[in-house]
Amino acid sequence: MEASKPRKRLAGILILVLLLAVIWPIAAHAEVPFSTFTRDSFGRVVYTQPAYAPIGTIGQDIYIEDDNGNKVYSPLKAPKDLFVDRNDHIYVADTDNNRIVHFDEHGEVVRVLTVPESPLNKPQGLFINEAGDIYVADSGNQRVARLNREGEFVQEFKRPKSRFINDSFVYEPINMVVDKRGFVYVISQGSYQGIVQFDPEGEFFGFFGTNSTEVSVMDRIRRMFYTKEQLSRQVRLLPTTIRNIDIDEQGFIYSVSGSKTEQVKKLNIRGDNLWKELSFTERSRYFRKGDSYPEAQLADVAVDANGNLTVIDKAMNIVAQYDPSGKLLFYWSGPVAAGIPLVGINQSPVAVDTNSSNEMFILDDSLNLIQVFKPTEFGAAVHTAYKLTQEGKYAESEAYWNQVVRLNALFTPAYEGLALSAFHKEDYKTALEMYRLAGNAEGYSDAFWQLRLQWFQHNFSILANSVLAVGVAGVAGGRLKKKFGWRLLPRTRPRWMEHIWLKQLGHAFYILRHPLDGFSDLRYLNRGGYISAIALLALVIMMLLAKVNLTSFSFNPVPANELRGAPIIVTFAVLLLTWMICHYLIGSISQGEARFKDVFVGSAYALFPIVLLGVPLALISNIMTLSENSIYSFFEWLMIGWSGLLFFWKIQSLQNYSVGETIVNILLTIVAMIALWVLIFIILGLSSEFVDFIYTLYQEVSM
Helix, strand or coil, X not given: CCCHHHHHHHHHHHHHHHHHHHHXXXXXXXXXXXXXXXXXXXXXXXXXXXXXXEEEEECCCCEEECCCCCEEECCCCCXXXXXXXXXXXXXXXXXXXXXXXXXXXXXXXXXXXXXCCXXXXXXXEEEECCCCCEEEEEHHHCEEEEECCCXXXXXXXCCCCCCCCCCCCCCCEEEEEECCCCCEEEEECCCCCCEEEECCCCCEEEEECCCCCCCCHHHHHHHHHCCHHHHHHCCCCCCCCEEEEEECCCCCEEEEECCCCCCXXXXXXXXXXXXXCCCCCHHXXXXXXXXXXXXXXXXXXXXXXXXXXXXXXXXXXXXXEECCCCCEEXXXXXXXCCCCCCCCCCCCEEEEEECCCCCEEEXXXXXXXXXXXXXXXXXXXXXXXXXXXXXXXXXXXXXXXXXXXXXXXXXXXXXXXXXXXXXXXXXHHXXXXXXXXXXXXXHHHHHHHHHHHHHHHHHHHHHHHHHHHHHHHHHHHHHHHHHHCCCCCCCCCCHHHXXXXXXXXXXXXXXXXXXXXXXXXXXXXXXXCHHHHHHHHHHHHHHHHHHHHHCCCCCCCCCCCCCCCHHHHHHHHHHHHHHHHHHHHHHHHCCCCCCHHHHHHHHHHHCHHHHHHHHHHHHHHCCCCHHHHHHHHHHHXXXXXXXXXXXXXXXXXXXXXXXXXXXXXHHHHHHXXXXXXXXXXXXXXXXXXXXXXXXXXXXXXXX
């Protein structure tokens, strides 16, 4: 009996736990099967929690009635496009089945459109306007078919007729969009002329948004040296073709191409690209397929209700999302595994669209279904915060940006949103810090300008009185000095100042005033040596480190608390050492008179302007804003140009060259430096291959 009591007690505890589990069930969240990344304002890749999570699939259970009224399983077959209308209904261009499949907002099949009165043939694109009319890029029939909301054939847009279009033009529509005026913008397979534009009546209106021709360096060289006959034999350079298209609520048209410079274009009504300077394929280098990084192959683009842009890369299986200004928010991808496909992992994404709840639908023409993704808490907070910021509701966005920071402190766009909110509230001190965390040098400068203005307004009387007092003291001191003969420094120098090393260092000031004579004195009057040159080089390195790490964030936007030392020292040492070696060798074979000691010492003294101006310029930058950038740039280029002129005069004086011989020597030295670097890289590469070969041979012998 005593032994049964613990058992009864244990059984009671288990029953209580089961009851609690029934009353308060714990939801089991499956881990998202892909990795999500973003890139901060300093260009660093940052891992982040998922912005979207897969919640299911659509299109795997499609049944239609046959001629006998029986339900027959009829899955999607190589679908090419999907479209989500204003009611969140989903339409799919079921290409190889020659039909359009219509799903409701829950993913249930509503109807299947085949257009019996004018059958579809390989439909590849879809668009539904506000009235519910369905536009179909009917590729096999070489037309765009317009259906009414009941699915009845209404109109078609056939091959355009114009004297500006020759017989070689191929018209095979693969997608299109329609603006609020009823103008239709059609993409034709393989057409390099651009987007074909029709008016509402179907008349050809012109080409729109044509890509520019990409010309390589070799192409430019051929044009310079080839004859007309030789150029005629070359492959004709043509613009890249446009792959897909979308349109937003404001009427801006977005196109994706295989171009290296115009991957995604945002076109206004005139066809001007507003995103000429942006790149949309750089992220692909962070994902590999095997041992290679395949070229980006952007397949589709979609704009959601908040103006955010989603782009899918078919080759790399990447989904990337950008804010309305084209700035990267996040991107993700997952490994394609053989066997049973995973929910959320695409194999061959071809189309993407979003609904009013910002749920994302990605069509896969290999899996023959639609993957459905829902924003996570993190993704939803980012979207809401961006929307409020774009609308100018900075105070309301602050809570959402704080939520984003709480979820991911490395998501730098959140700090920019908080900075805008603080700046709007005139809390410039907080805005300054937030802009620094966000990596926004321009915003940091604007906030600092406001703080500087407030400081001047508060301390103007003190500054004015101080300047007046200094002026009076200067005048009085001058008169007293003249009357009593006062001296600030003694007439005789201390003995330690007569040391030869200090005299050699002091000669650097003489070189600034008399460069040709000063460099000659380094050799013939022994005014310089290895020790003084090494001391000057050490000072140059110290000044470079100080300049980089003390310069204001406005002029040198680097992450907070990041000291950059090793790369600067290594780069400086490599450049200077290769310059000295190559310059000495070129001078030796071109009748130069300088010894290696002269080249070494003279190069060190030629860098003296960096010692003089480096740190003062860095310190002064901390009281300047970007509005004074011209002043900062002037002194920075003065420092660089001054050193460059001293190098020129150093070569002319020590090598005993004329001006022309000096220029030739500099050019030959630069060529020799490049050749030396290439040779070093080749030797390092061969050494690595040789070590790998020896190691592989050892493994095989030891087996």
